[in-house]
Amino acid sequence: MLKNYFKIAIAVLKRRKFFTFISLFGISFTLTIMMVLAAFIENVIGNDYPDRKRDRSLYITSMEERGKNAMSSGSPSFYFLNKYAATLKTPAKISICSNGGNSTNTYVNNKKIAINYKYTDANYWDILEYDFVEGKAFDAQQVKNGEHVAVISEGLKKEYFGDIPSVVGKYIEADNVQYRISGVVKNVPITTYMLYSDIYIPYTVSKIDYLNKDYQGGYIAILLAASKADLQKISNEYDDVMKRVPMENKDFDHMNCRAESYMRSFLNTGNEDSSGLTEALTAIGVFTLIVMLLPTINLININVTRIMERSSEIGVRKAFGASSKTLVYQFIVENLILTLLGGLIGIILSYIIIQIINSADLIPYFVIKMNLMVLLIALLICFVFGLFSGVYPAWRMSKLNVVTALKEQ
Amino acid sequence: MIRLQNIEKVYRTDTVETLALNSISLDIAKGEFLSIMGPSGCGKSTLLNIIGLLDIPTKGEIKIDEQKTDSLSDKQLANFRNKKLGFIFQSYHLINDLKVLDNVELPLLYRESSAKERKDLASEALGKVGLSNRVKHFPTQLSGGQKQRVAIARAIVGRPEIILADEPTGNLDSTMGNEVMDILLNLNKSDGTTIVMVTHDENMAKKTHRLVRLFDGSQVQ
Numbered sequence: 001m002l003k004n005y006f007k008i009a010i011a012v013l014k015r016r017k018f019f020t021f022i023s024l025f026g027i028s029f030t031l032t033i034m035m036v037l038a039a040f041i042e043n044v045i046g047n048d049y050p051d052r053k054r055d056r057s058l059y060i061t062s063m064e065e066r067g068k069n070a071m072s073s074g075s076p077s078f079y080f081l082n083k084y085a086a087t088l089k090t091p092a093k094i095s096i097c098s099n100g101g102n103s104t105n106t107y108v109n110n111k112k113i114a115i116n117y118k119y120t121d122a123n124y125w126d127i128l129e130y131d132f133v134e135g136k137a138f139d140a141q142q143v144k145n146g147e148h149v150a151v152i153s154e155g156l157k158k159e160y161f162g163d164i165p166s167v168v169g170k171y172i173e174a175d176n177v178q179y180r181i182s183g184v185v186k187n188v189p190i191t192t193y194m195l196y197s198d199i200y201i202p203y204t205v206s207k208i209d210y211l212n213k214d215y216q217g218g219y220i221a222i223l224l225a226a227s228k229a230d231l232q233k234i235s236n237e238y239d240d241v242m243k244r245v246p247m248e249n250k251d252f253d254h255m256n257c258r259a260e261s262y263m264r265s266f267l268n269t270g271n272e273d274s275s276g277l278t279e280a281l282t283a284i285g286v287f288t289l290i291v292m293l294l295p296t297i298n299l300i301n302i303n304v305t306r307i308m309e310r311s312s313e314i315g316v317r318k319a320f321g322a323s324s325k326t327l328v329y330q331f332i333v334e335n336l337i338l339t340l341l342g343g344l345i346g347i348i349l350s351y352i353i354i355q356i357i358n359s360a361d362l363i364p365y366f367v368i369k370m371n372l373m374v375l376l377i378a379l380l381i382c383f384v385f386g387l388f389s390g391v392y393p394a395w396r397m398s399k400l401n402v403v404t405a406l407k408e409q
Numbered sequence: 410m411i412r413l414q415n416i417e418k419v420y421r422t423d424t425v426e427t428l429a430l431n432s433i434s435l436d437i438a439k440g441e442f443l444s445i446m447g448p449s450g451c452g453k454s455t456l457l458n459i460i461g462l463l464d465i466p467t468k469g470e471i472k473i474d475e476q477k478t479d480s481l482s483d484k485q486l487a488n489f490r491n492k493k494l495g496f497i498f499q500s501y502h503l504i505n506d507l508k509v510l511d512n513v514e515l516p517l518l519y520r521e522s523s524a525k526e527r528k529d530l531a532s533e534a535l536g537k538v539g540l541s542n543r544v545k546h547f548p549t550q551l552s553g554g555q556k557q558r559v560a561i562a563r564a565i566v567g568r569p570e571i572i573l574a575d576e577p578t579g580n581l582d583s584t585m586g587n588e589v590m591d592i593l594l595n596l597n598k599s600d601g602t603t604i605v606m607v608t609h610d611e612n613m614a615k616k617t618h619r620l621v622r623l624f625d626g627s628q629v630q
């Protein structure tokens with residue numbers, strides 16, 4: 001029986017090319033958008049290189065100071081973090097680094113290239129698990145001495161030196177300073193913006209940054225807990241410390257600077273009262289709903305009119321022995337085949353688009369993948385989709401009286 | 410074979426009530442070829458639909474093969490129609506999305522049968538109506554007479570005991586009409602199929618065993 005439904009469905013789809021095209025287009029297009037979006041989100045959020053200990057880390061990335069007539073927000077300063085965060089007792093390790101977004105120019109064969117640089121301490125290399133292609137990180141002693149050493153990304157190595165096997169010990173110039181390369185790491189996608197950089201150098205090299213006594217100043221801190229259970233303890237200790245921090249000046253009466261999970265700090269909106277996470281999730285949810293709702297309604301609509309168009313067929317089938325139930329099955333199967341076909345096309349289309357995005361290198365070092373989960377969810381959505389848009393029209397149709405169905409032409 | 414007792418059918422719309430059938434009682438014997446005639450709107454199609462269990466009478470009772478039909482469920486009705494009845498309509502009602510062969514196979518889809526059986530039976534039925542060379546066509550590629558012959562093949566493929574035909578020749582010219590009529594007569598003679606046919610054509614009616622005339626919902630002969 002199922003085989004026959006299948007045969008009928010294919011025959012109908014083949015004969016009604018326009019309808020089939022519209023439906024398939026609607027479904028596959030929607031799904032493609034969803035899948036590419038999901039792959040993006042999945043990658044941005046789910047990519048845990050190089051912070052593989054993300055689930056037992058807290059991040060201090062933003063600070064907000066408020067007063068009656070003043071309000072200032074930005075990243076905390078090295079001074080602030082060094083004084084209040086680095087002194088915490090509960091974290092297993094603490095690292096302070098500049099928050100990225102610093103860039104400078106360098107010259108290769110008289111060609112200007114823009115590079116991002118990041119100041120870090122030695123702990124940075126312990127907390128984060130960068131993959132070293134060659135060499136190693138700079139150590140605490142080198143940081144203390146303010147040595148001009150650097151870790152660079154694979155991408156920069158290629159751009160600056162070309163295809164040569166080893167660059168450790170060679171010098172790279174940035175901002176008119178020569179740095180000796182101590183290691184090369186795998187690229188971090190720019191979407192992991194807190195940790196992304198082309199070149200990493202000891203914070204002590206920057207004379208201005210770390211001596212500045214303002215509370216705000218372009219740095220972040222990463223607090224690593226010995227275990228997940230310790231996260232709450234760290235959070236409590238930090239909050240206690242924060243309560244006792246004096247205001248920076250009398251314009252402000254209130255300060256907000258949280259130690260948060262990666263996700264929260266990643267999505268931080270700067271609004272002290274709501275976490276960015278809920279807002280982001282709600283936005284994604286609403287968007288998904290709208291994106292999926294439109295084609296569903298459209299498909300139901302097309303299906304209802306089409307079923308009325310097919311009333312003669314329904315009448316004939318009933319006259320020759322199809323029960324209402326059988327007809328409902330037939331129409332649902334037809335719809336499922338249509339949507340699953342649309343799903344298949346959507347998956348292929350997404351795959352192609354993702355390949356194009358990756359190969360076009362639109363976003364530096366960002367490679368998105370379709371993962372199995374996204375694929376399964378997409379198929380599930382298709383299935384639910386097919387069921388929903390099929391059930392109502394099928395039910396309407398099964399209620400049709402044979403004689404009336406046959407009369408309508 | 411078929412027994413109608415005091416059948417009454419009333420159509421109610423918002424404003425008017427139409428008495429389409431008024432106390433019809435009719436016995437149709439096994440193997441009989443019966444024709445129904447009467448002016449337009451007198452209730453012929455309504456009567457045929459009620460005999461074919463496609464419509465329910467407002468009052469009265471239909472027995473087919475001594476079996477009461479008013480208490481059958483949707484599924485039982487479907488099964489009953491599938492096994493016992495075959496329909497031929499004035500406007501053919503072929504499914505344009507399906508090829509001729511698939512159209513003819515249709516009644517067999519709703520009973521136990523293998524794909525090969527279906528194909529064989531459908532080919533045989535198409536052979537009987539002289540359309541063996543059109544199996545792969547779509548209905549839209551056929552003439553009116555050919556379409557009606559496909560419809561007949563569909564009606565007989567499941568070997569029903571009763572065939573109900575509502576003006577099977579109504580849309581055909583006289584040559585084609587005669588061809589279709591000959592097929593029906595032959596079916597009645599050789600297989601003993603009971604046939605009830607609505608027609609406007611006295612000549613066609615004359616060829617059948619018995620004629621029932623309706624006027625304004627009542628039986629006049």
Ligand SMILES: Nc1ncnc2c1ncn2[C@@H]1O[C@H](COP(=O)(O)OP(=O)(O)OP(=O)(O)O)[C@@H](O)[C@H]1O
Pocket residue numbers: 420421422427428429447448449450451452453454455456
């Ligand atoms: N669904 C309906 N609702 C209301 N009235 C109906 C309905 N179907 C039929 N009728 C009425 O019932 C009467 C009988 O209709 P029927 O179709 O049986 O006539 P007929 O004898 O087959 O006519 P024709 O020769 O034109 O096909 C007509 O007056 C028609 O208007």
Ligand SMILES: [Mg+2]
Pocket residue numbers: 453454455575
């Ligand atoms: Mg009629």
